Amino acid sequence: MSYSGQCQCGAIRAAVAGEPVAVRQCWCRQCQQVAGGAATNNAIFATEAVTMTGTPATHSYTAASGNVLTHSFCAACGTPVMAQTNARPQFRTFRLGFLAPGHGLSPQAAIWTSEAPPWAAIDPALERFEAQPPPPQGKP
Template sequence: MAYTGRCACGAVTATIAAEAPIAVRQCWCRQCQQVAAGAHTTNAMFLTADVTITGTLGTHAYTAASGNTLTQSFCAACGTPVMGQVSARPQFRTLRVGFITPPHDLTPQMVIWTDDAPAWAVFPEGIERHARQPPPPPTS
């Protein structure tokens, strides 16, 4: 299955030439909570070479708690979160699942940065959890 993506206004689109993501994760880091208005983000990781984005992106880069530079990208017109890029892992693009066009089969396989989650957070049962940043996923 290949994937596509679209922001709320249609100004930014994506084509993802992959049969499946490398990983799908819920992230509870503080920065993701800010992006998601207080909850987690749900993100699908794909190889950079498989992702083609068209349209104008706005970006914001900062040093994340992991110590890496994280660049958040969003539609410059409507603000829809599109993806994150981590300086330590340029081989991946981490797309926000809400940006990816449904229907799709993307469900979280892992929850990360659980130490930053608020006391009321609920984690899916039966999936891997990491208190902070997990090791990078394999690319094959």
Template sequence: MTAPYPGRCACGAVTLEVTGEPIGTRQCWCRQCQQIASGGPTNNAIFKVEDVAIEGELAHATWTAASGNTLAFHFCPKCGTQVYAQSSARPHLATVRLGALDAGHGLHPETVIWTEDAPEWASFDKALESWPRQPPAPASPAPTGS
């Protein structure tokens, strides 16, 4: 599937539509992601903020990540579904949780990050690029057209 990517929280109070293609897709094993994902990683697609439209009320929480950046996590206050996150280091990007997108979106992690924080039982797809900590920011896609 290609854009647009529609999505919603578990209760349907929050909907989203992403009109652009992801800059990157990642699976994150940092401790904060493990805490919000009940012990496993989060699986995410990184989009330009202007490509993500959200309707409905969102709550948010912030904390300082191991990278030193402030992270803001936006979620449905009714059902708790994580919708997206943003880093103070990259306010122009929205890291959308793959689980917030409707089934059949076709996106999957291309990179695994913060592997050094993963529990000993975690397994990683050896075919994916892997980083022990925070990798460099994904490059923005080249402009199209003239």
């Protein structure tokens, strides 16, 4: 299976050859800022499976874990593209909204639910983690 995606203006594009190692919904505070108030929904792919076209803008910060997280977004249209952590350079975490419609992916787990706003509607079918879950398995 392969996936593709692009931002609203088309300056940033990606192609992914392979299945995600995990698909998660994240309610951490930083994701709420990226996503406009709710959670981000993300598919975690092997870095080696990803081909990027265009150079996204980035913002990095040190998370509570001590890891440096880097968010990528299109500087022209603002579409959130992906995130990555220096602790696991073998993975790229793409926003589901960046991927082309019809990808068929949906979150399997909700993470950082302890930081979700009181009005958050979290699907009870999802596996829940109050904070960071164990890192995804997969090809290193």
